[in-house]
Amino acid sequence: MSVEILFEDPRWEAAGLAPLAETACAAALAHLGLEPDACEISLLACDDARIAALNAEFRGKPSPTNVLSWPAEDLAAEADGGTPQGPEQPPDGMQAELGDIAIAYETCAREAQAQGIPFDDHVTHLVIHGCLHLLGYDHIRPQDAALMEGLEVEILAKLGVADPYG
Structure with a gap:
């Protein structure tokens, strides 16, 4: 598993995002029957200002969001509730580039505090979500x-994290 992290906000490094992200992504991929070592994800560890700019640029919503x-490719199922198609597996020795995730420190911290849940658990959930x-x-x-x-709850349970929807 390769999670390439660009730390724009140093609070993420202090919070231990790297091992959380590796564990979360590996758990999600393995749960779906994918080989984590054959996949690569890029993660931008940023602040609210940066994610608000990205949210405005890509979604037309000029406000911060959590993730x-x-x-990298559209894998969505056509039918509501259908299982998405899996990514194409690259030749041996190469990793499938799955895409990019951005996560905002202040929003994650604020949400975890408001929900009364551990910051690490909330971040793990959001990385799995992404x-x-x-x-x-x-x-x-x-x-x-x-x-x-349902998948999020199952994956989080395997990591010992409580159901965020319960």
Whole structure:
């Protein structure tokens, strides 16, 4: 598993984002039957100002959010609730580039505090959430949301993290 992290906000390094992200992404990929060592994800560890600019540029929403993702390829299922197609596996020795995730420190910290949950648990959930987006999962349509949230709960449980929706 390769999670390449660009630390724009040093608070993420102090918070131990690297091992959290590696563990979260590896768990998500393995849960879906993918070989984590054959996959690569880029992660931007930023602040609210940076993610607000990205949110405005890519989603037309000029406000901070917790996590954004940009899949390398569209893997989404056509039918609501359908399982997305898996990424193409590259030749031996190469890694499949799944895409990019951005995560904002202040929003994550604020949400964890407001929900009364450990910061690490919330970050783990959001990294898994972003990873699932890279793999074609989404939460816009009702059955897609149920599928994605169910997977998040299952993956988090394997990591000892409580159900964020319960």
